[in-house]
Amino acid sequence: MNIAILGASGxxxxxxxxxxxxxGHTVTVLARNPDKLIDLIGSGGQLKIVEGNALETGALLQALNGADAVVSALSTDGGSVLSESFPLIVETMSQLGINRLVAIGTAGILDSRSEPGLLRYQSSESARKLTRAAEEHHAALRILETSELDWTLVCPTYLPDGPAEGGYRIERGYLPENGTRITTGDTALFAYSQLFSREYSKARVGIAY
Structure with missing residues (x-):
């Protein structure tokens, strides 16, 4: 499979x-700092690095051209990266005839159990006082919901660095009950697996231990 990955250095x-x-897949990554990924060359498959960022239409076209699927692991970077880049990503994918997108979101944009009709970041379920990052992810969600793409948003809760531990739980639209954390290792493994599954097509998926 030819896979394009945005946010590959995160x-x-x-x-x-x-x-x-x-x-053994062919992977094309879009990176502002290619040097951060040079060490992955030769680790199997074929790695192509396009220098640029997801706000540059030309760089996006180059990175996504020929891809069978796209992964977005872009973070908010404390600004408006998601709300600005996702319209460009959707437009570029549509232009190139690419349908499948797996993206990393946040548990804040899952549905609230205690306050139906609200997302977690809008409800008392969230302990975070600052909602800027969740609002950015919500903006990306709204863009995906109005698109024709076959998308899946993987929404981890508290995300410490760490290897895959296994035994995690997943739930469509909600954070698994009493879920408090999930490592970057298990989040990455689950997100990668979704490239080969349509079980959560056009859905948000909560993931936690």
Whole structure:
């Protein structure tokens, strides 16, 4: 499979890139700092690095061209990266005839159990006082919901660095009850697996231990 990955140098994106290469896929990554990914060359598969970012239409076209599926592990970067890049990503994928997108979201945009009709970040379920990051992920969600893409949003709760531990739980639309954390390792493994599954097509998936 030809896989394009955005945010490949991040905590989760780098691990997804590693899994794809280890399994012999052709991977094209879009990176502002290609040097951060040079060490992955030769780890299996074929790695192509396009220098640029997801706000540059030309760079997106180059990185996504020929892909069978796209992974977005972009973070908010404390700004408006998601709300600005997702319209470009959707437009570029549509232009190139790519349908499948797996993206990393946040548990804040899952549905609230205690306050139906609200998302977790809008409800008392969230302990976070600052909602800027969740609002950015919500903006990306709204863009996906109005698109024709076959998308899956993997929504982890508290996300410490760490290897895959296994035994995690997943739930469509909600954070698994009493879920408090999930490692970057298990988040990456689950997200990678969704490239080969349509079980959660056009859905948000909560993931936690």
């Amino acid at each position: 905590r989760v994106g780098r691990q997804i890139t590693g899994h794809a290469l280890e399994n």
